[in-house]
Amino acid sequence: MDLYFRDEHRMLQEMVRDFAKNEVAPIAAEIDQNERFPKELIPKLAELGLLGIPFPEQYGGAEMDTLAYTLAIEELAKVDSSVAITVAAHISLGSYPIFLFGSDAQKEKYLPRLTAGEFLGCFGLTEPGAGSDAAGTKTTAVRDGAEWVINGSKMFITNAGYAGTCVLTAVTNPALKGTNGISAFLVETSTPGFIIGPPEKKMGWRASDTRALTFENMRVPADALLGPLDNGFKQFTKALQGGRISVAALGLGLAQAALNAAVKYADEREAFGKKLYRFEGVGFPLAEIATEIEAARHLVYHASYLKDQGKDTTQAAAMAKLFATEVAVKATQTAVQIHGGYGYIKEFPVERYFRDAKILTIGEGTSEVQKLIIRKGLYKDR
Numbered sequence: 444m445d446l447y448f449r450d451e452h453r454m455l456q457e458m459v460r461d462f463a464k465n466e467v468a469p470i471a472a473e474i475d476q477n478e479r480f481p482k483e484l485i486p487k488l489a490e491l492g493l494l495g496i497p498f499p500e501q502y503g504g505a506e507m508d509t510l511a512y513t514l515a516i517e518e519l520a521k522v523d524s525s526v527a528i529t530v531a532a533h534i535s536l537g538s539y540p541i542f543l544f545g546s547d548a549q550k551e552k553y554l555p556r557l558t559a560g561e562f563l564g565c566f567g568l569t570e571p572g573a574g575s576d577a578a579g580t581k582t583t584a585v586r587d588g589a590e591w592v593i594n595g596s597k598m599f600i601t602n603a604g605y606a607g608t609c610v611l612t613a614v615t616n617p618a619l620k621g622t623n624g625i626s627a628f629l630v631e632t633s634t635p636g637f638i639i640g641p642p643e644k645k646m647g648w649r650a651s652d653t654r655a656l657t658f659e660n661m662r663v664p665a666d667a668l669l670g671p672l673d674n675g676f677k678q679f680t681k682a683l684q685g686g687r688i689s690v691a692a693l694g695l696g697l698a699q700a701a702l703n704a705a706v707k708y709a710d711e712r713e714a715f716g717k718k719l720y721r722f723e724g725v726g727f728p729l730a731e732i733a734t735e736i737e738a739a740r741h742l743v744y745h746a747s748y749l750k751d752q753g754k755d756t757t758q759a760a761a762m763a764k765l766f767a768t769e770v771a772v773k774a775t776q777t778a779v780q781i782h783g784g785y786g787y788i789k790e791f792p793v794e795r796y797f798r799d800a801k802i803l804t805i806g807e808g809t810s811e812v813q814k815l816i817i818r819k820g821l822y823k824d825r
């Protein structure tokens with residue numbers, strides 16, 4: 444993989460690896476079991492520059508590229524998926540749309556506080572009746588003098604309970620068909636009428652914060668609009684492309700962690716007088732997964748590289764997300780199987796890895812949605 448990396452990438456990788464080993468690994472099982480959001484890690488992540496990796500120094504960011512960001516998420520995910528998604532959602536979903544589409548005033552006001560970890564950022568797109576199909580968005584924003592009045596609700600919003608800002612989508616022009624009348628807004632979570640629900644109880648990512656939001660006659664100033672009016676769908680499509688690469692990186696890191704655990708266990712455990720890995724029924728699945736992880740790694744790094752070159756990553760990000768997250772599901776399932784009964788109890792981390800993997804094929808566009816995007820690319824002239 445030296446093809447892709449420079450010294451600064453390797454240094455960042457080393458730094459995140461040390462952080463994950465020293466600060467995250469010791470609490471990973473506990474925060475999962477207690478469904479506890481590890482807020483004590485936020486200042487530490489900020490101090491290392493990990494809450495602002497791709498943003499300019501002017502806004503307190505580390506001014507590094509997508510490859511660097513990908514590596515950081517991969518390293519965190521090798522140890523704890525909840526911490527990895529907390530950072531990924533904060534950067535790709537909560538902060539990146541502000542960087543991409545915000546006015547100078549919005550960027551100057553919020554990005555330095557987001558990169559400094561004063562609060563996290565969140566992103567509200569999904570609604571009770573609109574996930575894959577954003578055209579079903581029911582939240583509305585109606586102009587009233589110098590303000591917008593927002594009503595509606597959002598589901599499954601990562602970091603919502605610890606966020607100071609929320610980028611959300613709302614219908615601003617119901618007369619326009621499909622997704623054309625949707626706009627994005629940047630609102631402070633302390634705004635009256637911004638109601639944050641209790642944390643959801645989840646199968647995996649149990650130490651990440653996921654909540655429903657309700658907006659009740661929430662009045663925000665006219666300049667809370669993020670980017671041009673009625674352009675929200677195009678904006679979040681672009682933001683999600685970056686988000687998908689980071690979820691793919693999460694899959695890559697988690698799959699690698701599962702493989703490492705399974706390789707180790709199959710070398711330690713014996714049955715019928717020999718080490719497990721010497722049975723083809725154990726060694727061959729390990730070989731297959733190792734190969735698929737290597738393929739996923741190329742897709743993920745290549746999508747990151749293309750983004751850094753300013754190329755269109757629609758297809759590359761969808762392929763990386765589809766493949767790497769499905770590999771993560773397969774790798775974690777195989778790791779549990781190779782651990783036998785011990786894979787099913789909490790003493791071994793593969794049980795947590797298995798539960799953390801499934802959401803990766805659902806969040807930020809399901810596997811089916813990635814296939815829709817890839818298919819569209821195959822027929823783009825028609």
Ligand SMILES: Cc1cc2nc3c(=O)[nH]c(=O)nc-3n(C[C@H](O)[C@H](O)[C@H](O)COP(=O)(O)OP(=O)(O)OC[C@H]3O[C@@H](n4cnc5c(N)ncnc54)[C@H](O)[C@@H]3O)c2cc1C
Binds near residue numbers: 536569573576645815
């Ligand atoms: C833990 C967690 C964190 C999340 N964080 C956020 C967040 O921070 N912000 C946010 O906005 N959202 C977030 N989400 C929401 C997530 O992105 C959505 O759940 C996801 O996009 C799927 O939408 P849905 O749940 O409405 O499922 P649906 O869209 O109802 O899909 C249900 C099933 O139908 C399939 N399907 C739908 N349409 C098609 C089609 N055309 N062809 C084939 N199959 C189809 C889907 O692939 C899926 O299998 C989060 C979800 C979870 C669980």
